Structure formats: C-alpha cells, structure tokens
Amino acid sequence: MNRGNVSVLVVDDDPFALKLFARQLALVGIDAVHTCTGAEAALAELGRPEADFDALICDLNMPGMDGVQFLRHLARMRYRGGLVLVSGEDERILQSVSRLARAHKLNLLGALRKPVALERLRHLLDSAPTIQRHSVLRPVRKTYDAAEIERAIFDGQLFNQYQPKVNLADAEVTGVEALVRWRHPEDGLVYPDQFIADAEAGGLIDALARAVLANGLADVRRWQDEGLALQLSVNVSMDNLVALDFPDRLVREAEAAGVAVDRLVLEVTESQAMRDPTALLDIATRLRLKRIGLSIDDFGTGYSSLAQLRELPFDELKLDRSFVHGAAQDASLRAILEANLGMAKQLGLRTVAEGVEDRDDWDCLRALGCDLAQGWFVARPMPANEVPNWLRAWRARHRELPRSA
Ligand code: C2E
Numbered sequence: 001m002n003r004g005n006v007s008v009l010v011v012d013d014d015p016f017a018l019k020l021f022a023r024q025l026a027l028v029g030i031d032a033v034h035t036c037t038g039a040e041a042a043l044a045e046l047g048r049p050e051a052d053f054d055a056l057i058c059d060l061n062m063p064g065m066d067g068v069q070f071l072r073h074l075a076r077m078r079y080r081g082g083l084v085l086v087s088g089e090d091e092r093i094l095q096s097v098s099r100l101a102r103a104h105k106l107n108l109l110g111a112l113r114k115p116v117a118l119e120r121l122r123h124l125l126d127s128a129p130t131i132q133r134h135s136v137l138r139p140v141r142k143t144y145d146a147a148e149i150e151r152a153i154f155d156g157q158l159f160n161q162y163q164p165k166v167n168l169a170d171a172e173v174t175g176v177e178a179l180v181r182w183r184h185p186e187d188g189l190v191y192p193d194q195f196i197a198d199a200e201a202g203g204l205i206d207a208l209a210r211a212v213l214a215n216g217l218a219d220v221r222r223w224q225d226e227g228l229a230l231q232l233s234v235n236v237s238m239d240n241l242v243a244l245d246f247p248d249r250l251v252r253e254a255e256a257a258g259v260a261v262d263r264l265v266l267e268v269t270e271s272q273a274m275r276d277p278t279a280l281l282d283i284a285t286r287l288r289l290k291r292i293g294l295s296i297d298d299f300g301t302g303y304s305s306l307a308q309l310r311e312l313p314f315d316e317l318k319l320d321r322s323f324v325h326g327a328a329q330d331a332s333l334r335a336i337l338e339a340n341l342g343m344a345k346q347l348g349l350r351t352v353a354e355g356v357e358d359r360d361d362w363d364c365l366r367a368l369g370c371d372l373a374q375g376w377f378v379a380r381p382m383p384a385n386e387v388p389n390w391l392r393a394w395r396a397r398h399r400e401l402p403r404s405a
C-alpha cells in the first residue's frame with residue numbers, strides 16, 4: 001500500500017525510541033515523520049495552523065505531562081487524526097487508557113506495548129481505515145460563533161437525522177433517536193459535535209432544542225400517518241431541563257403535532273454537576289408523571305453516578321459506545337457492561353447499548369441481557385424520508401438476526 005501522503009507525529013521522551021519509530025515507519029512506507037520529546041511540544045506542534053498530521057504515536061509515560069493529561073488536551077483541541085498509544089506498562093494500563101481515549105471520542109487506532117515490534121505496527125496501520133482512506137485528515141475542526149448558530153436555528157438550517165433503536169431479543173424496532181445536523185450554506189453538512197457546545201455556551205440550547213423537537217414531532221406524525229408507530233428520543237442538555245415550564249411546553253407541542261406524549265423520550269447527558277438539583281427533581285418528576293421517558297445518556301463516561309441515578313426518576317440507561325464496541329473481544333469491557341446492566345436491572349431501568357457496530361457487538365450485548373441496541377450494525381443515522389423504507393427492509397430480514405446468538 002502506498003503511504004506516501006501520510007504524515008505522522010511521534011511523541012516520546014526517549015530519543016532512542018524516537019529514532020527507532022522513525023526507522024520503523026520508514027520501513028512501512030511512511031517518510032513524513034515528525035518527532036517531539038515531550039507532550040507540551042507536541043501540543044504546540046498540533047496547534048500550529050498548518051499542522052496536518054494523519055496520526056499521532058504517543059508514549060504514555062513522559063515526564064511533565066502524562067498520557068492521561070495529554071489525552072484530555074487532545075480531546076479539548078478536537079484532534080481528529082488517528083492515535084496510537086504506546087507504553088512499557090502492563091496490558092491493563094494500556095487497556096484503561098485506551099478506554100479513556102475512546103470515551104474522549106478520540107480516533108484510537110490501537111495500543112502497543114514497548115518494545116514495539118515492526119510487524120505489530122505494520123498490522124495496526126494496515127487495519128486503520130482512516131489512514132488508508134484519507135491521505136489527509138484535518139486534525140482541528142472548524143468552530144462556529146453564537147451569532148452564526150443563532151441564524152442557522154432561525155433560518156431553518158437545522159434538520160434531524162434518525163437512528164433506530166432495536167430490541168435485542170426480537171429485533172423489533174421500538175423507536176428512533178433524533179440527531180441534529182446543520183445544512184451550512186458554505187461548509188455543507190455540519191455535525192453536532194461542532195456546534196452543540198458553542199450553542200450551550202451562547203445561551204442557544206433552548207432555541208436549538210425547540211427546533212429539534214418541532215422537526216422531530218412533525219416527522220413522527222408523518223410516519224404515524226403512514227401506519228408506523230415509533231418512539232422519538234431527543235437529546236436535551238441539563239440547561240433545557242431546568243426551565244420550569246419545560247414539561248408543559250413539551251406536552252403542548254406534542255398535542256399540537258398530534259403525537260401522544262408517551263412516545264417521547266428525553267436523553268439527558270450529564271455534562272456538569274447539577275446546578276439546581278431541586279428544580280431538576282421537580283421537572284424530572286413532572287415529566288415522568290406525564291409519561292414522558294427520561295433516559296440517561298453516555299452512561300459511564302462523565303459525571304453520572306449511581307447516587308444521581310437513584311435520585312432522579314430515569315427509566316432508561318444508555319451505555320456509552322466506548323464500552324460497547326469491541327466488548328466481545330475485551331474481558332474488561334464486558335465486566336463493566338455486566339456491572340452496569342446488573343445495576344440498571346435492579347433499578348428497573350430499560351438498557352440501551354450505543355455503538356453496536358458489528359455482529360460480535362450485537363451477539364455480546366444480547367447475551368449479556370441488554371434490552372435495546374443502537375449503532376451502525378443496525379443502521380447509520382438517516383434522513384427522515386428514508387426511515388419508512390429502511391423499516392420495511394429491516395422487518396423483512398429481521399427474523400434471521402437474533403437466532404444464532
Ligand atoms: P449521542 O447522543 O451519544 O449520539 C450518538 C452519536 O453516536 C451520534 O453522533 C451517532 O451518529 C453516533 N453513532 C451512532 N451509531 C454509532 C456506531 O455504531 N459507532 C459509532 N462510532 N458512532 C455511532 P452525532 O450525530 O455526531 O452526535 C454527537 C452528539 O451530539 C450526540 O451524542 C449528542 O450528545 C449530541 N447531539 C446530537 N443531536 C443533539 C440535539 O438535538 N441536542 C443536543 N443537546 N445534543 C445533540
């Protein structure tokens with residue numbers, strides 16, 4: 001394979017290790033290798049406007065800034081190139097740092113123990129789809145300011161794509177999750193990771209949630225008119241939930257759209273410590289009294305704790321995809337899943353696994369007793385008008401799926 005266009009940044013405090021990597025990379029056909037002896041220098045290099053690395057190979061044990069801190073910085077700067085972790089530490093440490101990298105949504109290509117054998121490095125780069133497909137990846141994403149996001153919301157540039165949620169036991173489709181997209185006049189399709197945080201910071205999350213909900217209700221109503229009964233899950237942030245009129249507004253809008261409120265599920269991500277726990281409990285309880293579903297999103301990554309789960313009337317728990325994909329091949333991921341599924345069952349929560357990407361993930365989650373699955377193995381997020389056809393095709397073949405598990 002021709003790797004002539006691929007450029008790699010290697011970070012290691014050991015100059016000998018750097019030389020060795022440069023040689024090994026040359027042997028697998030990568031000549032554009034840049035090296036740094038510390039994490040700070042690497043971050044400075046990545047921050048340069050002309051920086052354009054396809055992959056980063058990083059030693060976890062460095063003086064100054066350790067690998068865990070380095071990952072946090074990479075996530076914050078939205079590094080999108082591939083990442084290879086290297087360490088002389090034992091396998092378990094590499095595995096937990098790998099999980100952390102995935103939880104930060106970094107594009108982890110793999111983890112290697114030192115000394116790195118040439119064949120393992122070659123194998124890892126060979127199986128890295130991003131390096132093969134795109135000769136150049138933009139490591140740093142574009143961001144948008146609040147005024148531009150506000151215009152997008154009010155000019156109707158936002159629309160929803162939908163990703164199905166499927167029952168693992170019988171492959172029945174129970175509903176869809178609305179995922180917002182921005183049809184940007186110059187940049188084309190823009191994904192939520194590029195504007196949700198800025199919408200929150202700019203006080204626009206309420207307007208955004210209204211737009212997503214209005215589009216979602218209109219689509220659900222259309223499917224309903226075609227005889228397709230689907231639940232609608234919508235992502236909301238804590239800031240949405242603490243507006244005291246939120247439950248009543250939701251009910252009014254659902255009624256106006258002709259959709260039963262018990263079709264609605266709100267997926268809440270715990271991003272920060274709860275600012276006003278009493279208001280939150282008040283609102284969450286009223287939502288549940290109105291039979292609106294409440295789901296705790298990204299469980300296992302952030303600040304969500306068992307105590308908060310018990311205190312708030314959630315009825316669904318979504319296991320973050322960083323613990324799901326690859327669980328069949330990773331005993332420690334399975335242990336985490338098992339613990340969380342057991343706990344959810346005791347609390348009477350419905351469980352949803354995100355990031356079910358392949359058959360192994362599907363079989364594994366099914367065997368572990370998870371209720372619902374969502375992910376590329378079932379379907380990628382799709383525009384509203386593709387949902388009915390997808391649903392028919394899925395139903396036509398769904399009976400084959402669960403059996404072999
Ligand atoms: P999320 O709620 O965890 O949504 C799931 C994300 O995982 C989606 O990314 C989806 O496209 C992606 N995904 C689905 N299946 C798979 C899979 O099998 N493998 C992998 N690797 N990924 C998969 P997307 O659409 O880019 O959304 C990113 C995040 O943006 C969402 O994460 C959610 O937190 C936020 N978001 C999306 N729509 C809204 C919204 O309307 N309001 C708010 N407040 N946040 C939103």
Ligand code: CA
Binds near residue numbers: 177235297
């Ligand atoms: Ca979600």
Ligand code: CA
Binds near residue numbers: 297298320
């Ligand atoms: Ca998630």
